[in-house]
Amino acid sequence: MTDALCHLVVDGNEVLEFKLVRSVEDIECNSTSFSSEMCHQVFGENENIFGYTDLRIKLFYSAGSLQTYLGIEYTDKIEPSKAEGLKADDVEGALKKVLAPGFVTNLDQFLTLVEKDKSFTPHGRLVHAFSVTPEGDNRRMFEVYYSEISTPGFLSFHERLQTFLLWYVDAASFIDVDDDQWNFFTVFEKYEASEGGHRYATAAYATAYRYYAYPRNLRPRISQVLTLPPFRKLGICAHLIKAIYTHFTVLPEVIDITVEDPSPDFQRIRDYVDVKNCETLPAFQPAQLHQGFSQDMANQARSKFKINKKQARRVYEILRLKHTNTSDKTSYLNYRLDVKNRLNAPFQKKKLEMKKLQRVLAPEEFAAAASASGAHETQARLAALYAALELDYRRVLHRLQLHE
Incomplete structure (x- = not known):
């Protein structure tokens, strides 16, 4: 593409405008607009749209029933006859593939649907x-x-x-x-x-x-x-x-x-809800927490709140951090070792597998396999994993503190 045509390439996220419309006044109100976070699932991996000047795409939904309006506006569109056969991207066609049937492209018709939303x-x-x-x-x-x-x-x-x-x-x-x-x-x-x-x-x-x-x-x-x-x-x-x-x-x-x-954000919210629930259970009281994760904790979390064992272990670690005096070197060290032992389990499994390989491979083959597996980086990865996990746990505890 020549430099002369670069101005016809726009970021899809920048030209998309969304609204949840409650009343006619919302149409012209900028504060009701919001943007997309991604558009590659509609407009392609690079998220660009080609061929328009001053392109604006409006996707408005009635706030309740989500009746949909699609508006596409631009001041100019590239003509293949004047641009060596280059065509503008089919924006409407791409959106028709993903929007639910029944969307409208006439704003007055959409406003009628917004009015009907009163009875939704x-x-x-x-x-x-x-x-x-x-x-x-x-x-x-x-x-x-x-x-x-x-x-x-x-x-x-x-x-x-x-x-x-x-x-x-x-x-x-x-x-x-x-x-x-x-x-x-x-x-x-x-x-x-x-x-x-x-x-x-x-x-x-x-x-x-x-x-x-x-x-x-x-x-x-x-x-x-x-x-x-x-x-x-x-x-x-x-x-x-x-x-x-x-x-x-x-x-x-x-x-x-x-x-x-689960996304990291969702996992933190899930942790917050589960921790608030489980800290009411006998097995998750401070005296029990310092004795390590127990089957009793897993059983109570599952019986009362249908929390699976893997998630119950996270809840235990968060609550134990809450009740660990991190200024006490011994207490804090014991906590970190407890969590790292869990994090280290997959690495230990890989270590056992490498020992088995060492018995059957020639030295040069084993060296290549060990290098490919990243076995020598285990400690660094474990430290990074733990640091990220404790940061997430502290965010959950901060939210708990705000809502106590």
């Missing part, structure tokens, strides 16, 4: 309600609803909701809606309408898959979790996790609850 009520069954009071702001009310594939009207709503994954979750994929083992938890803000009464705005959601566990049990796995940008930093995700726990912990057939590939 959440699909499913109310399972949790909570309020938050942001600093310097008024109290805000939220509700969490549980839905299944069979919940009337939910699938068409979910089809619109899941499109947000593409802009905020890397390697996102849409779920198979023919599989009735999927469960859904959706968070809505319940707010007072200017004309009186209450209205709803979609804020967050999570999916959970009910995996079969032999012989007649279930092991639910939390899969997709997303809080929409206008509702972040309000503690909503923690309440969403609590709602999921509340739903599943009362089911006797549920063994424990797992999470599919």
Whole structure:
């Protein structure tokens, strides 16, 4: 591409504008706009769009039912006949592939849909309600609803909701809606309408898959979790996790609850919720913590809160750090050794495997295998792993302290 055409290349994230529209006034209000975090799942790996001058892409959703408006604006578009056959990227075509059917491209038509949103009520069954009071702001009310594939009207709503994954979750994929083992938890803000009464705005959601566990049990796995940008930093995700726990912990057939590939941010919120729960259990009291992780801890965490053993061990380590005097060299050393012994287990396994190889390989072959495995870097990697883990644990403890 010549330098003369470089001005026709734009970053897709910079030209995308999102809104959750509650009223006509929101259309022209800049404070209601938010941006995407990624767009490579729609516009390609480099996230660039070619061929337009002053390109703006507007994706507006009615706040409740998420009826969708797509607006594409530009002042000029490259003509192949004047640019050696180069064509502008098909922006509308790329978006049509991922947007739910029924989106509109006429703004007046969209505003009619926004007006109809006044009568929108959440699909499913109310399972949790909570309020938050942001600093310097008024109290805000939220509700969490549980839905299944069979919940009337939910699938068409979910089809619109899941499109947000593409802009905020890397390697996102849409779920198979023919599989009735999927469960859904959706968070809505319940707010007072200017004309009186209450209205709803979609804020967050999570999916959970009910995996079969032999012989007649279930092991639910939390899969997709997303809080929409206008509702972040309000503690909503923690309440969403609590709602999921509340739903599943009362089911006797549920063994424990797992999470599919949790992001670091989600893992910290999960840790926070689990630590708050487990510090009420007898096995997680300070006297027991200093004796090391026990089967009793694993059993109580699973029995009371359906927390799996791997996660129960993290909870133990966080709570033990909370009750360790890090100014006491011996106590702090004992804590670090306890955690590092767990972190070191995979390296020890690899070490045993290398010893077996040493017996069957020629010296030069073994040296090459040891080099490729990074065996000599084990201590450095272990130290780095521990440092990162303790930092994460301290963030969880800081949040606990703020909410005590």
